[in-house]
Amino acid sequence: xxxxxxxxxxxxxxxxxxxxxxxxxxxxxxxxxxxxxxxxxxxxxxxxxxxxxxxxxxxxxxxxxxxxxxxxxxxxxxxxxxxxxxxxxxxxxxxxxxxxxxxxxxxxxxxxxxxxxxxxxxxxxxxxxxxxxxxxxxxxxxxx
Numbered sequence: 001x002x003x004x005x006x007x008x009x010x011x012x013x014x015x016x017x018x019x020x021x022x023x024x025x026x027x028x029x030x031x032x033x034x035x036x037x038x039x040x041x042x043x044x045x046x047x048x049x050x051x052x053x054x055x056x057x058x059x060x061x062x063x064x065x066x067x068x069x070x071x072x073x074x075x076x077x078x079x080x081x082x083x084x085x086x087x088x089x090x091x092x093x094x095x096x097x098x099x100x101x102x103x104x105x106x107x108x109x110x111x112x113x114x115x116x117x118x119x120x121x122x123x124x125x126x127x128x129x130x131x132x133x134x135x136x137x138x139x140x141x142x143x144x
């Protein structure tokens with residue numbers, strides 16, 4: 001015999017027919033043996049004194065959270081993010097300057113090497129140079 005209704009276990013490793021599987025499950029997983037499977041008392045809602053599942057009314061509070069919290073992030077101390085001062089200054093002072101995002105070019109195209117602002121006539125010049133000016137960032141073209 002593959003299974004017995006009186007057995008407290010399910011024997012695996014045998015080929016069972018659909019009817020045998022159905023009978024096996026019905027015999028071992030009844031409402032009496034496994035609580036009220038229709039949504040009853042086996043898994044009760046949580047209370048202040050006992051753990052459990054979230055009730056429908058409690059879930060309704062969570063449904064509105066994304067819109068209710070929009071722009072209202074706060075710390076554990078009740079301060080909003082807007083209350084934080086000096087954060088950007090601190091980040092600017094401590095950040096690795098080489099990791100800053102690309103900024104506008106801080107130089108000029110000139111006709112004389114090392115001279116960002118031309119003061120003399122260079123009409124015969126045939127080479128264009130990029131010379132840093134008002135900053136220390138030089139853009140590099142990578143071909144893309």
